[in-house]
C-alpha cells in the first residue's frame with residue numbers, strides 16, 4: 001500500500017458506479033447513458049429519479065404510479081412543522097433547519113426497522129425523504145416570513161408543488177419548467193463530497209435517514225452546495241458597489257478572493273450544466289426586460305476566462321455560477337438556493353446509497369501519522 005497522502009482523495013477511485021459519468025476535459029455529463037442536455041430538455045425530475053433509482057427510463061404507467069406515490073408522500077408530521085417553527089423563531093439557517101428536519105423524518109417512517117439488505121425498503125425510505133424535503137423547505141420559508149405552511153397539492157409536479165407551497169400561488173409554466181430543469185441538472189454528479197458522505201454513512205449500515213442527513217450537512221458548505229448562494233451574494237455586492245463588474249472582479253482577485261462559481265475538482269472546462277443554466281438565465285432576463293444579473297455574471301465570466309488566465313489554469317464556471325441568477329429571477333430567496341440543491345441532490349444520494357449497499361464494504365481509509373511517537377507524560381499539577 002502506498003503511504004502517499006492523496007489530499008482531498010483527488011484521483012482516488014473508491015467505487016464502481018453506473019449512475020453518472022463526467023468527462024471533465026470535454027465538459028460532458030451523463031446519467032445512466034443519457035446526456036444531461038437531453039434529460040434537461042426532455043425529461044421531468046420525477047423521470048430522472050426513476051432512471052437513477054431503478055436503472056432505466058420508466059414506461060408511462062411506471063412513471064404515473066411512481067409520480068402518484070411520491071406525491072402522496074409529501075406531507076410532513078405536525079411535530080416536524082412545530083420544530084421548524086422553533087428553528088425559524090431562532091433564525092436558524094435554512095440548511096441547518098433542513099438537516100434537523102430530515103433527521104426527524106425517521107420518527108414517522110412506517111418501516112423504521114428496515115433491513116439495509118432490503119433494497120426495496122431503502123428505496124421506499126429514500127422516496128419518502130425526497131417527497132418531503134420540498135414540504136420542509138417551503139414550510140420553513142413561510143414560517144420565517146410569519147406565514148402558515150401550506151399543505152402540498154398532489155396534482156402538481158414535484159417542482160410545481162414546491163413553488164406553490166413556497167409562494168401560495170401555482171407557478172406559471174416557465175417557472176415550473178425552469179425549476180424542474182434545475183432539479184434534473186443537480187440530481188447526480190459522481191462522488192461529490194455530499195454523495196460520498198452519504199455513502200460513507202450508509203457503508204456502516206446506518207439507516208437512509210442518517211445517510212441523507214449527512215449529505216445535507218456536507219452540501220451546506222461554501223466549497224460545495226453553498227457556492228450558488230455565494231455567487232448571487234457576490235453579484236448583489238457588485239451591484240451595490242456601483243462598480244463595473246469587471247473592475248469589481250479585478251479588485252476581488254487582487255484582494256486574494258476566490259470567485260464563487262468558478263473551479264471544479266473534475267471539470268477543466270465549462271461545466272455542461274452551467275452552459276444550460278446560462279441560456280436559461282439569459283432567457284429569463286430577456287423575458288422580464290431586466291438582464292442585469294445575467295449580464296453581470298457574463299461580464300465576469302468573459303473577463304476571468306479570456307483575460308485573467310482562468311482558462312489556462314483549468315478554472316471555468318461551474319453549475320453554481322448561473323444557477324443563482326436563475327433562482328433569483330424566479331423570485332426565490334437567496335438563502336434557499338442551497339436547500340434547492342439539496343432538494344434535487346437527495347436523488348443522487350439515495351441512488352448511491354443503494355449502489356453502495358448492493359456491494360458494501362465499510363469505508364475505512366487511514367491517515368499518515370505525523371505526530372510525536374514518544375511524548376513524555378507530565379501529571380496535570382506539574383504542567
Ligand code: COA
Pocket residue numbers: 008222223224225227257258259260261262263264265313315318319320
Ligand atoms: N477563484 C479563484 N481561484 C481559484 C478558484 C476560484 N473560484 N478555484 C480554484 N482556484 C485556484 C486555487 O486558488 C488554486 O490556486 P493555487 O494552485 O495557485 O493555490 C487552484 O485554483 C486549485 O484550486 P483548489 O481549491 O486546490 O481546487 P480543488 O479541486 O481543491 O477545489 C473547488 C475545487 C470547487 C472547491 C474550488 O475551485 C473552489 O473553491 N471554487 C469556489 C467555490 C465553488 O464554486 N464551489 C462549487 C463547486 S461545484
